[in-house]
Amino acid sequence: MIGTRTLSFRKLLLSLLLVLCILSVWALIIWFGGESPFKGFRYIIEGSLGNHYQFLSTLNKMVPLILAAAAVAVPAWTGMWNIGGEGQLLLGAFGAALVGFSIDFGVGLVNIVVALIVSAAFGMAWAAWPAFFKIKLRMDEVVTTLMGNYIAAQLIAYLINNPFRDPRSPLAQTPYIKSSFVIPYLFEGSQFSATFFVAIGMVLVLFIFRKRFITGYEFDITGSNPVFAGLSGIRVKKTKLLSMLIGGALAGLAGGLLVLGMTQRVMQSFSPGYGFTGLLICLLAFNDPLLIVGIAFLFSALQTGSVNLQLFTSVPAEISGVLQAVMVLFVAAFKTFIVGRREG
Amino acid sequence: MDIELITTLFRTSIRMATPILLASLGGALTYHAGIINVAMEGLMLISAFFSVVFSYLTGSAFYGIIAGVVASMLISLLYSVFVSFLKANNFAIGFAINILISSLTLFLMRVMFQGKNAFNSPDIASIMELKVKTGNYFLDNYLLNFSILTYLSIAIAFLLAYIIYKTSFGLRLRVCGEMPQALTAAGIKVGVIQLWASILCGGLCGLAGAQLSLYNVRMFSRDMTGGRGFVALAAILISGGKPKRVLFISLLFGLFDALSVKLQNEKIAPQFALMLPYIMSVVVLLLFHLKTRKQYGKA
Amino acid sequence: MSKTYPNGLEALREVSFEVRKGEIHAIVGENGAGKSTLMNILFGLIKPTSGEILFNNNHFSPKHPSEAIDLGIGMVHQHFKLVQSITVAENIVLGMENRFQSKLRRVDREAMNESVASLIDRLRMSISPDDRIDSLPISKRQQVEILKVLYREADFVILDEPTAVLAPNEVEDFLEFVRGIREMGKTVIFISHRLGEVFSLADRITILRRGNVIGTFDKRDVDRESVANMMIGTATDLSEDPPDCLGNESVLSVEGISDVSGTIRDLSFQLREGEILGFAGVGGNGQEELFEALAGSLRLASGDIRLVGSSISSLDTLERRRAGLALITDDRMGKGLAPDRSIVENCMAGHHKFGKFGKWLIKDTDARSFTESIVADYDVRCGKNIKTAVRALSGGNMQKLLVGREIAYEPVVLVAAQPTAGVDVAARKLIHDSFRRLVKTGSGVILISGDLEEIMGLANRIIVLYRGRAVTEMTHPHYDPTEISYYMTGIRGAQDDRYSHS
Amino acid sequence: AIVAGDAIGDRGFTDMAYIGIQEAQKQFGIEYKVFECNVDPSKYFDSLRAAAMNYDLIFVDPGYFFDKELAEVSAMFPSKTFVYIDGTSSLPNVVSVPFKQNEGAFLAGCLAALLTNKTELCKINAEKIVGFVGGFDMPVIRDYQAGFEHGVKYVDPSVKVIARYAGDHYDPALGKETAYSVFKEGADVIFQAAGPTGLGILEAARDYGFYAIGVDTDQGYLQPGFIVSSMMKKVDVAVLDIVRMQIENSLEKGSVHVYGIANGGVGLAYNQFMMDTVPASVYIEISEIQEKISNGEIVVDSYLD
């Protein structure tokens, strides 16, 4: 899609205008929040890119966003809507934690790989039933995946409150995973770990899969015109099912990486809405894996930046949500003009 | 079963169903116009907020409702401008609006009510009930003494069924969702129809928010819509946007909500009871699909 | 008038022409000449890059179709703009239905149906205003499109290829009906690739070639050959004869098939090597179902289909293609192509299942050269860029692409439904020639077409479909167009059907 | 600084800690900042780290949200003092401040059981049923429930407790319906531990006419006449105490400061609202029970440990 479009002066101009629009509305909001916009921007930039620690933190926070966005993108290639990333991510996280606190294979790498595979499998399982219902009964996957999120949230709440509760914590959470399952931090004083490279690796694999693999090509054709795909001998239902399973696995993997690389347990309110943020990122990125990385970076930088803004100014924490929303609104609107509509 | 228990369940169901019903009727309009509206959560929330603020300031629930409806309509207008005229993706804009309003209401609460996540006050006037005591148990408990918005919402369901299927606006609305090119070719602007649908949806979501914050409870608390906008979306998708079915499904959801409170005991963990409304919505959809499959044979 | 599309394609280059009040003005030109583009500008659907329109001596630059409609301009579009789930009457009056509002803003259905029915009666068409569009065959849908325009009592009617999907007898009625419009004092712009129609109908003819106007001529001053030459730039031979390379072996045998809904009933036929077997019939008499039954996307209630001796009834589309079947669908936008994907991706579809471009990884160079050869062989005009989206091609060029891709399978049996719908004379010849080449190799072709001229010029044998049954069969050279159209419309043969089945 | 797991306005431990630190600022002129994590685990580490970099004394509120992150960050800043609120931690530079909510809830249970037997009061019915409504179902809340149930049974084993969860801390409408349902099953005194959801429960008390017991802060003013008392968890006092000790240089790293009935860290709010509704006899009985807990005569059940 993207490759076929050319860069022109008009587009460049529009892009500049877009950035200008976002920045000026942001400035207004920061000013309204009681701070001079220039200082505000300085804190946001310093907070997200200012030093190597902040920068690593920004990168680290991209991991779940990238994978949650990819979990929406892959099914979207075949025309399926996966709004269930949140639930799949939770299940995946639980899967990784379950393996992490109950089993041990002795070798750290084996442990980690097994836990991640289990997390992907759990996520996949949670995507499987909406996909199955869609394919067998044409049940709207928007409803089933959406409801799946709420069901998963309660299911996890039950599991971490009852059978798998950490008896030492007043909080509903699983026991901590064994240290041999932990993906270690790479730098002193930062949570940055190899999970980032796993996420980037997945994105590259997806990119190559879509552009270079026969099956990836079939995904695209199925999404573009399923009737045509069927007449061309593509097995449409299988393709759609597969894409949904891959999506679920990616979301599950996001949960698994969060547990092994960061939280080391699944607690209540484990996800602050990664699934929905992922959906937004995917939409802004045209389902394109590489663009997802770029947009996830923006989202993540904005988040780490606003923590910093809150630290040094009197601007309330809620501002990060407002800034984020403003960015999405403008990007989504300008996208139509800059790149043209998907529909042609 | 004991009559008192059924009455309790019934009254809770109706109260829980009303906001969902109002919102999903609104969403049904945009659904027919070809927009799956995920912003309903935010629309309800902004209305819940302004309803409370204005009810508190003016001491009148009526002005509260008006303020909530107006606020929700304005946001709807914004939504529609982005989606119908700037052709932005409706999911992206919808979720962005939800984030915006969730943060904005907190932000405003900090500014207006000194840093509270929740605001309540005896000065908040609540929405009137149709208060008549007839002495007849059935009438008093099953038909009377609900919020006037409950009665209104049921009337609106039938009104919308009429508007969508019988009037000229309804015809254009349906065409707009199914084949917008046909509308353009007939010289009617698609964006304008969608704009109207969105604004009406905003109005109804506004009523839903007001009902939630001025009747169900009389307060505002952060994210108090608690996913009801998405439940409403499910109701719309399950019912195909047909108002009478929306009515039916919303009442069903209200019942499941009531049951989820009631069913908890030593044997049933709260989580499983609380899962019920969501599982049932999938089950209802499933039953409906099995039914149609039987009717039309395998396609 | 000039128009350059955002992708840099110059569709119209300073085109000027004029239409006189009360005439039928035909516009002809090969595929992609810019006819639809020009008409869409007149109707306000797209904006010109430069140029102006004078309508009744007033400047006119419509920004939205509503402005054109207000001035009494009506347009029948090349691709349908009908709403499937509502009734014929609702489709027709859409945009004016508020005329029928009675009390409480209710649309009065009866009044609406009545007023539509009176128009239908006047035109002697056989459509019920209360039918839903999705229950109508393609030809009827075309009529609804036309009714939409006439209902608005437009004084200036644009018809963009209205006859492309009509059966011969319907075409005749239709032309009569367009003449009727002229009698009413209206002005008509008529676009068609069938020069016969153009000559029987038009007063004047404007010829477009690759975005330029070659000229506007009075019908009396030109003849078919000269117009065709001006359109394409070279002389072409328009008369055709079926190929002569029949073998003895049967490549496809269909034995008593019926589908679940009963649209096709007890259909049997044999296709021999080297044979082109034509299926004539008015649209909606089982053609679509026959196609789908062969393609494997329709469930059969009974009967068997055998491809070179072995049954394929239980195979899915992929397995049938593997067995040697290729399929040209009549709905290129809906089923035959993925309009939003690039030309390369559209060419690869299906072929990729045969390992042509690698088993797992796509070999880009192979895909590219494969596509380029189709584009070159079938003269697909796409500005040399095979990465543009198919949607940006004109209707005819899409069709050439589709045909090219299917013939590239070198199939044992090619099922072609309306293979030349909306295709210009030269492209039509190109496509027909490719069919001829194909049968020379011993393959067979099933040609399902509503264009009798095409079938008679190409098929060795013709089966006429009426209400899902084969009502008659004729063999070259014993073709009689009048006779065929009697069978097609049920004047012949149908009686037997009625007696035996009631 | 305070690093809060939730956000200001939760009507619970964050608000209480906030009040405490404001008071400390007034008294000692300290500088402070509240880092709100909004229950987003991805912010825990960064917030702790930012707080530790800029402040000397860091309240971690509640501590158990941050177990692992606190271990990591406190090791990075050995010279700083972290205060683990609502629990105990064995980390070297961490001061622990556990609260015995079960003891407070026990008193609430006693109050409820005593009240439901006083049928002469206008809102009390004949049935011996009291209620408990929680927000999120989580172990701390279960601890409130356990203490409450123990208290009820201690006073009168024949009183039944109906316990329900709204499943959410931020859905007052659902809280209200949950309370309504419990009330309709015969409960006339309901104890809530549900954050902002609890506001709906308190409102239900007024709309349907039963007695409610508030939680964490003194909530009596919210629905006067319907909230007989509140079970308070005085995080504010603890915060002020710790800041004072820090200023006086008497705060030892690794020390544990228990807040329970004995030192008034938890307990019922004996306010005007309680005086107005609760008969003196009940008041006296409660005081006696409180004494027994203080001197260890009664050991209250706990859901934790």
Ligand SMILES: Nc1ncnc2c1ncn2[C@@H]1O[C@H](COP(=O)(O)OP(=O)(O)OP(=O)(O)O)[C@@H](O)[C@H]1O
């Ligand atoms: N999706 C569904 N799930 C469960 N029950 C349904 C569903 N759809 C319809 N029903 C049942 O069918 C009843 C009415 O359906 P019906 O099709 O007559 O409604 P409608 O299509 O809105 O009517 P109208 O066509 O007059 O607008 C509903 O009240 C409900 O009992």
Ligand SMILES: Nc1ncnc2c1ncn2[C@@H]1O[C@H](COP(=O)(O)OP(=O)(O)OP(=O)(O)O)[C@@H](O)[C@H]1O
């Ligand atoms: N939306 C579009 N974007 C880019 N190019 C387009 C678009 N629509 C049409 N074109 C190009 O403009 C040229 C003129 O197309 P047009 O549809 O007007 O041809 P036409 O004369 O109607 O042909 P046909 O007889 O095949 O319908 C073609 O080369 C086509 O590829």
Ligand SMILES: [Mg+2]
């Ligand atoms: Mg054309």
Ligand SMILES: [Mg+2]
């Ligand atoms: Mg009692």
